[in-house]
Amino acid sequence: MVVAGGHSAGHIEPAMNLADAVRRLEPAAEITALGTVRGLDTTLVPARGYPLELVPPAPLPRALNGALLRTPGRLRDAVLAAGAVLDRVRADVVVGFGGYLAMAAYLAAHGRGLPIVVHEANARPGVANRLAARLTAHVFTAAPGVRLAHATAVGIPLRPSISGLNRPALRDAARQRFGLRLGGPVLLVTGGSQGAGTINAAVSGAAPALRGAGVQVLHITGPRHTIEVPDGDPPYVVVPYVDEMHHAYAAADFALCRSGAMTCAELAAVGLPAAYVPLPLRGGEQRLNAEPVVAAGGGLLVSDADLDPAWIETTLIPVLTDPGRIAAMSARASATGTPDAGEVLARHVLTTVAERRGVNREAAP
Template sequence: MRTPLSVVIGAGGTGGHIYPGLALADALRRAVPGAAISFVGTERGLETRLVPDAGYRLHTVDMIPFDPALGARRYLLPAALMKSGAQCRTILRAQGAHIAVGMGGYPSAPVIVGARMTGLPSLIHESNAVPGRANRFAARLTPHIAVAFDRSRAHLPGGTRALTTGMPIAAALAGLDRAALRDPARRALGVPDGARLVLVNGGSLGAARLTDAAVGLAARWRTRDDVHLLIKTGPAALDDTRRRLLGTPAAAVPYLDRMDLAYAAADLVVCRAGSATVAELATTRVPAVLVPYPHAPGDHQTHNARVLSDAGAGLLLPDGRATPEALAALVEPLLADPARLAAMAAAAPGGPHAGAAGLLADHVIELADQHKELQHI
């Protein structure tokens, strides 16, 4: 009898690692309906909410970030990695795993270490144009590497053999028909009739810089009824932002759980440049003003943003210049020029992202099947 597929996915910290992991998990379940899929993360990241909400089991391990800002605590990293790797070895054995997958971020590295300890095949997926520290380390422990962007190959050990899959994104975004969903999406999000919608998305937890700039923009538009702002603040800044927006054509929300609605309703997005966001914008063809997070390792968000700006699908605004006035100077001419917005949308380099989850799932299944066959020789 064929042994059901069992996969353990390491993904945590931010939505940029978790959402692609969830897209992969969903694709695996579509391909193998009886598959057993679980996640590894820590108690500190968004995975504690996002993974269980998506219907998957989350195992937590003791791991610290691959972060130079730790100072003297960075000397604790090897011991923490060995401890969490051993915890993952126990998880992999308990789950009867056939393969481990690391989607990047410090919670995923222990999964690859645990697979090495257990003798299981493993695979990493690098989502950023410039790889993070965890994946640069994990790439030394597995011959199986996948990347979202070709340009990241040069920064990974063994990157020349990497498979370019694109970024796994949710099925609702991969097949999004913006035109068909636009009217119901605008009604669902409370966008006034006739108003152009600017969506401000600071990432998983919001971004104070973008929120402040958007609040200033809302004040500038106080007397206008032809524009509307929707600002994702994250939960911490929600109440204060709503107070500051009183009397303006703007609304604030803590999360956007239906990104298909948000992208369908929006005329323009102002956002950080995480790899998942860039892939979603490229696939859904929504014009954007990109404000890369300036402290991202290797300045990878700027490299991500250039995937869109170089193609003419987005404008790049450095974080230090993201004032209400500078944002208005970019956004207002775009909103006044529908033809330019349409040209930006048409220029979006869709690439392989719409099919990435299925392609990566096929690769994971192939590696797992090879391992199961070896077990029976």
């Protein structure tokens, strides 16, 4: 299997999670990841233990400029390089998660008659996956209603530490890990892997009101951001980054966060309600990601422009201090989650390979 989920963490993480799920079902599977030197591939993929093959980057410029004129040549080079990898590893299937890297892999696979499996994590598909959906019948999305031909909604592949998380069982240990009290509500604040200035400023500015209401805070600022919050009680814990997010999810009762596809999928899978603050870019894509769980009653939606200390004091704190409402929102968030997405997608990939080889997978050892 060759996976193409390169460049951004939003593409790489589900690709690696799928690879892990395939390995759990078929330990003998040989899995190779495609990547480029421009993204996070050279950091994230080797850390997960998979071979990485680099191909030339061929991004699609958003403006009419010289780079756009050079795109056909760059794409040709990327397709040739991706095809050489497919030939060398004797690929049976290509699984793509969108982005310009996946475009090269899709075209190389199509030219060789290899099965293509497409996964779209976002509510608004990108160019690569829209093209690939016309080349294959194996198309999967994170949520229903995504506009891709003959797509099946399965969710997003997650790490087992997330998909199998028992929040109540881990809560006390997780709170002790971060220096939080065992009792009382905990608000988890995160702006994604790089942090978010708007979220950091709004929540740190509301620190006195949160403390006055008895709300503890676990604030992940992002490695490039710093905030100043005076010591006090209850605790307001500030950390730049958390490697194992399941501990943070277990410690929390509620989250305030961006609404990237992976964030929405993880919070729903663990049943953690949240106030989502969509990134005000990319044509409103992040708002679309959050809408299903918000519509189900498992979250709140606030625009980046409206998020400030006053909103936290007047709108969020009444929710944080109402255990019954948090419990109800948690159940509704959980009902929208798909913690088994990785296994479902892995089984489909293995079945696709078996069909190509003419093997009855159910009867095989």
